[in-house]
Amino acid sequence: MKIHIRNGRVIDPMSQRDEITDVFVAAGRIVAIGQMPADFHANRTIDATGLVVCPGLVDLSVRLREPGFEYRATLESEMMAAAAGGVTSLACPPDTDPPLDEPGLVEMLKFRARNLPGPRVYPIGAMTQKLEGQMLTEMAELTEAGCRAFTQADAPMTDTLVLLRAMEYAATFGFSLWLRPQDATLARGGVAHDGAVATRLGLQGIPALAETVALAIILQLARETGARIHIARLSTREGIAMVRAAKAQGIAVTCDVACTHVHLSENDLIGFDSHLHLVPPLRGLRDRDAIREALRDGSIDALCSDHTPVDEDVKLMPFGESTPGASGVELLLPLTLKWARDMGVPLLQAIDLISWKPAQILGVPGGNLAVGSCADLCLFDESAEWVVTPKTLSSQGGNTPFLGRPMQGRVRYTVIDGHIDFESAG
Numbered sequence: 001m002k003i004h005i006r007n008g009r010v011i012d013p014m015s016q017r018d019e020i021t022d023v024f025v026a027a028g029r030i031v032a033i034g035q036m037p038a039d040f041h042a043n044r045t046i047d048a049t050g051l052v053v054c055p056g057l058v059d060l061s062v063r064l065r066e067p068g069f070e071y072r073a074t075l076e077s078e079m080m081a082a083a084a085g086g087v088t089s090l091a092c093p094p095d096t097d098p099p100l101d102e103p104g105l106v107e108m109l110k111f112r113a114r115n116l117p118g119p120r121v122y123p124i125g126a127m128t129q130k131l132e133g134q135m136l137t138e139m140a141e142l143t144e145a146g147c148r149a150f151t152q153a154d155a156p157m158t159d160t161l162v163l164l165r166a167m168e169y170a171a172t173f174g175f176s177l178w179l180r181p182q183d184a185t186l187a188r189g190g191v192a193h194d195g196a197v198a199t200r201l202g203l204q205g206i207p208a209l210a211e212t213v214a215l216a217i218i219l220q221l222a223r224e225t226g227a228r229i230h231i232a233r234l235s236t237r238e239g240i241a242m243v244r245a246a247k248a249q250g251i252a253v254t255c256d257v258a259c260t261h262v263h264l265s266e267n268d269l270i271g272f273d274s275h276l277h278l279v280p281p282l283r284g285l286r287d288r289d290a291i292r293e294a295l296r297d298g299s300i301d302a303l304c305s306d307h308t309p310v311d312e313d314v315k316l317m318p319f320g321e322s323t324p325g326a327s328g329v330e331l332l333l334p335l336t337l338k339w340a341r342d343m344g345v346p347l348l349q350a351i352d353l354i355s356w357k358p359a360q361i362l363g364v365p366g367g368n369l370a371v372g373s374c375a376d377l378c379l380f381d382e383s384a385e386w387v388v389t390p391k392t393l394s395s396q397g398g399n400t401p402f403l404g405r406p407m408q409g410r411v412r413y414t415v416i417d418g419h420i421d422f423e424s425a426g
Contacts, residue, residue: 001043001418002026004036008048008379012055013352014368023053025375028418033371044420048379051412054351055367056088056119056376058358060256060304061232062329064121066109068097073309073396078329079118081395083422085305085330086378086411088119089359089366094126095153101126101137103145110146117421120376122148122364124178127166131155136166139175148362149176149230154279156184160217167227176363178230181214181239182206182280191320193281197266203320206281208236215239219246222253230361231255233306235280237290244299254361255299257291258306259335260326264288264401274315274322275401278306295353296343302358305332309397327397331388333380334409341408347382375418384410 003025010021010033017033024032024040031037062082065073082090092109094100100109106123113121125147129135132155139150150170157163157179170177187210192198194205215231219242222229234240234255243255260278265288269276276282294300308325315322328335332354340350359367366376385408390398414422 002041003415003418003420004040004042004045005048005053005377005379006045008051008053010053010369011348011351012369013348013356014370016348017369018348023369023377025415025418028375030369030371030373030375033369046379046413050381051379052347052382053377053379055355055369056378056414056416057086057332057354058362058364058367059087059090059307059329059332059354060302060358060362061093062087062090062305062307063095063309064092065309066096066112067105072311075112076116077394077396078307078309079113079116081393082329083118083414083416084394084411086333086380086414087329088376088378088414088416089362089364090119090121091148091362092121092123093151093153094124095131095155099126099131100147101129101131103141106142106145106147119416120364120366122146122362124148125150127152127177128162133157133159133162136162136169139169140173143175148364149178151178151232152180154180158184163217164221164225167221167225171225171227176228176230178232179218180232180280181211181218183210183214186210186213191277191281192269193266193283195266195284197269201269201272208238208283208287211236211239211280212242215242219251219253222251223249226252228252233258233280234291234300235261235283235287237287240290240294240299244294254301256302256304256358257295257300259303259328259332260306260401261288262291262295262303262339263335268401272319273401274317274319275326275399275403277319277322277324278326279324292339292343295339296345302361303332303336303353304358305329307395309395310399312398315399325399327393327395327400330393330395331400331402331407333378333411334407337382337409375415377415378411379413380409380411382409384408386410
């Protein structure tokens with residue numbers, strides 16, 4: 001299919017391009033930007049006047065809920081939601097049922113995803129068998145099956161020796177480990193940030209120390225082994241400072257934060273809304289502000305949705321008994337744009353955090369608009385206003401803290417591999 005995208009504001013963080021121009025797509029590739037190639041005859045022309053044309057978004061954490069949790073969401077529904085959010089590539093954590101700890105499970109997931117419209121799916125393999133934290137998986141075989149990195153997701157890692165062996169193995173073969181720092185003992189039973197709000201509400205807290213103690217161990221082992229580490233979902237200002245220092249020391253570490261934590265804090269828990277029960281928990285205002293600033297100065301490498309659809313029944317339970325998690329893949333773009341507006345950050349820098357940089361962390365093609373690269377594009381209306389409701393979301397999980405809130409920025413087209421996989425009706 002040949003597509004002519006006409007008169008859009010083309011933004012490409014990799015090349016620092018930001019200009020009104022045309023983009024030409026053929027055979028799944030970007031064949032030209034600006035001047036129409038000779039003998040190019042478009043099958044489809046998109047008038048992008050007033051729209052931003054940027055690389056397709058790359059989301060580092062999207063739970064597709066298959067296998068095992070189809071009652072919460074299906075592969076079809078969440079891939080459709082991702083496309084509606086402008087996401088063209090996504091990383092899928094291994095905390096399915098059963099976990100992605102065997103090549104056959106990874107191959108099955110990739111086969112199912114390939115046969116559905118929607119983004120490119122890159123599984124992240126389980127670091128230990130059944131995510132139990134005891135025996136390492138066959139990382140080499142899982143890599144051959146399609147895994148891009150290895151993680152425990154939110155499962156606790158209590159044996160430091162096993163973590164050391166995982167890093168030694170990963171360093172030997174060039175694998176990347178994605179680790180969410182949380183000391184399981186310090187966090188045991190906690191459902192909210194250990195602060196004044198949790199005390200007032202009678203909720204058991206998770207101290208910032210749970211993150212920093214685990215992070216100190218991870219960074220020290222990374223220094224000793226030389227393993228490539230990605231810190232997933234940082235949530236504290238102390239943790240950010242530690243990662244910033246580790247980078248300055250030459251440790252091979254990157255990090256991300258969830259888009260919810262850029263805008264919300266423990267103060268939002270006052271109403272006991274279980275949609276705000278998240279992992280990691282929403283921290284204090286100083287932590288939230290540290291996240292916002294670290295995104296601006298480059299200390300945090302990427303934003304992700306940490307998309308976790310759950311069924312509504314478990315969100316109707318009391319806060320402490322509810323299942324944590326929020327749907328967010330369709331909100332990644334507008335929440336990123338809101339942060340950029342609030343902080344006075346150029347659009348080019350904001351798009352970088354959800355396209356080019358995460359593509360580099362994941363180690364996959366995409367995230368750029370170079371001529372010859374795969375035609376994964378997101379076209380969005382930066383000024384379009386809408387309200388978050390279950391009806392305005394494609395995800396089967398309507399569990400988001402932003403229900404009823406106005407958003408600015410709406411995806412109009414998502415092009416994946418040269419095909420229009422999503423087109424807004426409005």
